[in-house]
Amino acid sequence: MLYLSTRAKEAIKTGLAVTIVYWVALSFDWLNPHWAVIAVAMVSLPTAGQSLNKGVLRVLGTIIGAAAALLFLALFPQERWAFMACVSIYVGACTYLMTGKKRQYFWQVSGFVCLIVAVAGIGSGVPFTQAVVRVLETGLGIVVYTLVSIFLWPQTSASALQGVSRELMSTQRKLLNVILNPTADGEVKGVLGGLAAQQIQLIGRLEQVLQAAASERYEIQQARQLWERLLHLSTELMEAFDGWREGIQDTQSIDLRESIPNLDSIGALLDRRFAQIDAALEGATSYAAPTAIEVTVDETKLRGRSHLERAAVFANKTRLERLDRLTGCLLDCVADLQDFGSRMAPHDSEPVARSGWAVDPDRIQAVVMVMASFWIGFVLWVYLNPPGHAGFVTLVPTVAMAIAITPQLKASSLLYAFAFGSIVAGIVYVLIMPHLSGFLELGLMIFCVWFLIYFVFWKPQQIVTRLGCAVAIVVMVKIDNEQTYSFAGYANSVAFILLGTLLLIACTYIPVSPRPERAFLRLLARYFRGCELVVSSMAYEAPRPDVGAARWNVTYHRRGIMELPQKLAAWSRFLDYRVLPGTAADHVQKLVVSLQGLAYRLKEAIEVRNLQESSLLRLELADELHDWRVGIEETFHRLVGNVDSLSPSETRQRLEATLASLEERINESLEVHKGSITNRDVATFYDILGAYRGVSHAIIDCVGHADSIDWSKWQEPRF
């Protein structure tokens, strides 16, 4: 029996689907059969669910895009500038929506299909026919590939869903045990780093697999809300783990097991919950509902400790309570998924926080880039009419939209993919095709070419090369019933691909440089600016921004500081360290991790601030808290201007001095107001202290990591 690898099977499936699609389209004499082939190339993914999900989005996007194009053509039949303005606004809106978190591919397809149908409609004079053919052939490509992937060596996502979720729960269980039972410092850090990275990857994978599996199986689609809740809770748990790890650093001088006597039993209980979750995911049919854990602090062990140290212990108590709540909700969620146990009571569930709407400047930059490529392409077409003609208005913005989704992708890498595809297309078009007759020979050639492309460039990292070759071949070879051979046509297509890619490379510099180090510095400045504004919004004396621009500004920056570390992590993977001597990849990664930690501390501080307005101690020490907050604001302000402007030792001294003077004032206030300040006042004030102390320590950590990088090379102009 012939053994075929997964790689060969996937290549065979794609080759077969493309051959069938060409056969059907040519048999029915449909216009532009290559549109169906491009649909196959785009939805050719590892599992049937992923292909189906992407295929559905593509069909819906095609219908909406084609309808929009026909609408614009009907509204502006003889006004090219108004027509192009409308199309560009539509494409810009699609670009903004496509760079969001939901239905990215739908908006992307809607945008470029509108372009293609609009421009093809102008050229052919029969726009409605072009629109219908586009929808028809897209549907054909998706249906054929879906059928091929279902009947021939099917790979499903449904079985992967249980596996990925079990793996994620197992990783989070290991992380919990490591952070609650640290051994040697170096050993813990090494293990923690690996587990934390694995956790992030698994959460991303679970999201993808869930989307694909929901397209494959009805029962998964029915339980989709519960799966999404599982994902959300896992993400919250990831944040809670990071918060606990950061918090432990504040209590290094204290034996936490003495201060929180039942810490070990809490750890064991949380571990038992994860064991129940694992059993439930493996098919266990019963479970014990989680009971709330009471975290107790032994205040006798904290006698003689400074108020700030006590505040740190109480902050850790709050974090433990959060871990308890999240793991309880997770267990309930898994029980509901397996269809046993009671449904979650609303008050027991972890509320899904709504962060409000805010404009993302990175998405606006993507819109500007795509619209600029559209208008430059249009002007070139109208006034210069270079080889490729209308292709400058269709292909260039389409590829620009693909780059907008992954801005780290270098546009110059497309040049190599298109060049290789052009060479293969030339060989096929000039040397092979003129000797073929009948569909049998043509079909065999099509199958072999597509099999080779998908077999050679099979790795996920090679997707750009794979698609670039595929698109180049499809565009240049142009298989049709009335086949013509023109070397001039082929040469013009090569010239167009070359010029179009050069134009695209130029457009990626609009409005900002795409160089990874520049993008990193921009995001870093934005991050510190956001931190500065968030800290200023925490002022008790300032009015709470409930409406209007002020509220929008705060929402925008609060969201920004949570999302920017992930964007920084994404850009840091593409830094070229050969041009950044004095910078090690490890230092950059540590800086990004410290920025994420600072974001969590600020989030905790915001939550505490919103709860502690009328605390008596808070009112008594308002001036000291104000000075502390202003000092932190000033630190962020200096970091915005120049990330290298602060020295770690000076920053540490200044913040430690502020903490020491605050400690003195707390002692004085407690002495003066001995009778009127209750233990509850003190306990709730410790929440504020813990949060501010956490932010201070996180800033010291960030400044320390930033100091280890030679920023002068980052700011150097470079080609």
Added chain:
Amino acid sequence: MQYIPAEFAIGGVYFPPLFIAGILGVVAASVMARLFNRYRLSRFFFYPPLVFVALAVIFTGLFGTFVVQV
């Protein structure tokens, strides 16, 4: 005798001479940009992408005048 620009013929396909000069100009500008980066001379420019465009235009002119003769 005045010089009359002639097309480039590759495989029977005629290309405008300015196109060939442009391709050569961009290639030469790319090579120069890499050399500038290699020897850290690019730090003396305010905005290197525009400098690249300028270099491409200059090299296109030079190739067009002395090599391709547009």
